[in-house]
Amino acid sequence: xxxxxxxxxxxxxxxxxxxxxxxxxxxxxxxxxxxxxxxxxxxxxxxxxxxxxxxxxxxxxxxxxxxxxxxxxxxxxxxxxxxxxxxxxxxxxxxxxxxxxxxxxxxxxxxxxxxxxxxxxxxxxxxxxxxxxxxxxxxxxxxxx
Numbered sequence: 251x252x253x254x255x256x257x258x259x260x261x262x263x264x265x266x267x268x269x270x271x272x273x274x275x276x277x278x279x280x281x282x283x284x285x286x287x288x289x290x291x292x293x294x295x296x297x298x299x300x301x302x303x304x305x306x307x308x309x310x311x312x313x314x315x316x317x318x319x320x321x322x323x324x325x326x327x328x329x330x331x332x333x334x335x336x337x338x339x340x341x342x343x344x345x346x347x348x349x350x351x352x353x354x355x356x357x358x359x360x361x362x363x364x365x366x367x368x369x370x371x372x373x374x375x376x377x378x379x380x381x382x383x384x385x386x387x388x389x390x391x392x393x394x395x
Contacts, residue, residue: 276380277305280373287372288365297364297373304357311350318343 281298288294321339325331362370 277301279380280376283376284373287369289369293364297361300357300361300364304354304361307350307353307357311347314343314346314350 280301284297284301285294288297318339325336325339365373
């Protein structure tokens with residue numbers, strides 16, 4: 251009964267205020283959903299810890315992408331920069347990006363291992379509905395979703 255009420259409350263709040271929520275509010279809702287959905291407190295805490303790791307990785311990946319864009323603009327503006335310099339920069343970026351993507355895959359596997367199929371389904375649906383990867387990286391460009 252407690253689970254149903256909390257889930258109803260999270261869905262109600264999420265449905266009514268979706269446009270106005272910022273990522274911090276969404277993460278708070280995600281935390282509440284996990285605490286209400288994951289029946290074992292130890293697994294819930296494990297999952298919340300993994301989500302903190304995910305947030306750190308998102309922050310690192312965002313910084314990496316922004317750094318790469320600055321480097322590319324700088325090299326592009328340098329008339330004397332040769333192909334080798336551009337290829338080296340892209341190779342470095344691709345290596346770093348691939349490492350971060352592998353870590354995302356590992357985190358997803360760890361998150362799934364910390365949940366049951368039903369728990370994961372509820373959490374994944376919330377994430378798909380609430381978190382836009384583009385907004386997490388670039389922020390909200392307009393007032394709409």
